[in-house]
Amino acid sequence: MVNPSVLVPRPDTETLVEAALEILGTGNKKIAADHSRPRVLDLCTGCGAIAVSLKHEMPELEVWASDISAEALQTAKANAQRLLPPEAIRFLCGNLFEALAASEPCVSSSFSLIVSNPPYIPTAEIKTLSREVQKEPRLALDGGTDGLDVIRTIIAGATDYLCPGGSLLLEAVPGQMESIAGLLEKKGFAGIKTYRDLSGRQRVIGGSCSAEGILQ
Numbered sequence: 001m002v003n004p005s006v007l008v009p010r011p012d013t014e015t016l017v018e019a020a021l022e023i024l025g026t027g028n029k030k031i032a033a034d035h036s037r038p039r040v041l042d043l044c045t046g047c048g049a050i051a052v053s054l055k056h057e058m059p060e061l062e063v064w065a066s067d068i069s070a071e072a073l074q075t076a077k078a079n080a081q082r083l084l085p086p087e088a089i090r091f092l093c094g095n096l097f098e099a100l101a102a103s104e105p106c107v108s109s110s111f112s113l114i115v116s117n118p119p120y121i122p123t124a125e126i127k128t129l130s131r132e133v134q135k136e137p138r139l140a141l142d143g144g145t146d147g148l149d150v151i152r153t154i155i156a157g158a159t160d161y162l163c164p165g166g167s168l169l170l171e172a173v174p175g176q177m178e179s180i181a182g183l184l185e186k187k188g189f190a191g192i193k194t195y196r197d198l199s200g201r202q203r204v205i206g207g208s209c210s211a212e213g214i215l216q
Helices: 011-026 049-057 069-085 098-103 125-127 149-158 174-187
Strands: 039-043 060-066 089-093 111-116 162-171 190-196 202-208
Touching: 011 049, 011 111, 011 190, 011 202, 039 049, 049 060, 049 069, 049 089, 049 202, 060 069, 060 098, 060 111, 069 089, 089 098, 111 149, 149 174, 174 190, 174 202
Parallel strands: 039 060, 039 111, 060 089, 111 162
Antiparallel strands: 162 202, 190 202
16 A cells, blocks of 8 residues: 555565565574564665565564654554554654664664665656656655765664674665665675666665674
8 A cells, every 4th residue: 555655666676575585584594683583674664565575474573664754654554454463563753773762772783684775866866757756755765965875874873783694685776786885895794795676687785794793
C-alpha cells in the first residue's frame, strides 16, 4: 500500500532485499551477535517494503524500522499490520540513528545488519526526473549536492550500531558506487561488495565490520 507520503517501491529495491537475505542466510557465521536471533535495522523505511519483506522471508529475524516522516511510518505500520503477525516489526520515528538514540539508548553494537534505500538523488537532478517521480516526497529523493549526504551520515553512524561481523547494505545508483566504496573503506568496512539489479546495473553496495571492530 502506498500514498503521497511515501516513495513508490521499484523493482530495483528487490536487489537490496535479496542481498540482505544472502548475508543473513549464508553469512551469519561471521555475525557475532549477543542476542539469540539476528537483529536487522531498516533506515528510511518509507512504506516498509524492505522491512516487511525481510520479516516475511525470515520470520526469525528481529526487525526494526525507522523513518523521519511520521506519515510514512504510519503507512509502514499499516502495511506490516496487513501482511505480518501483530507487532512483527518495531517502528521508530526520527532522523536515522537519532530515532534509536532517543528511544532505545541501549541498542548500540546490537544489529547484525543495517539496510537502507535512502534519498540519493542529487538536488539539481530532481527537476529532471519524470513528472510521476516528482510527485513523490522530496524528503525521500533529495540526497544533497552529490546525492550522498544521507549515505555519509548512515555510514558514519552505522559503526555504533553494528555488532562485530555485522553488515551494512545501501541502495544507490551505479555512478555513486565508487564514492560509496571509498566512504566505506575509509570507515573501516571490509569485504566491500556491489550487487546488480535486474537490468545488470550496480544497485546495492555494502561491507562488514571486522571482529576486531571498525574505525571510530
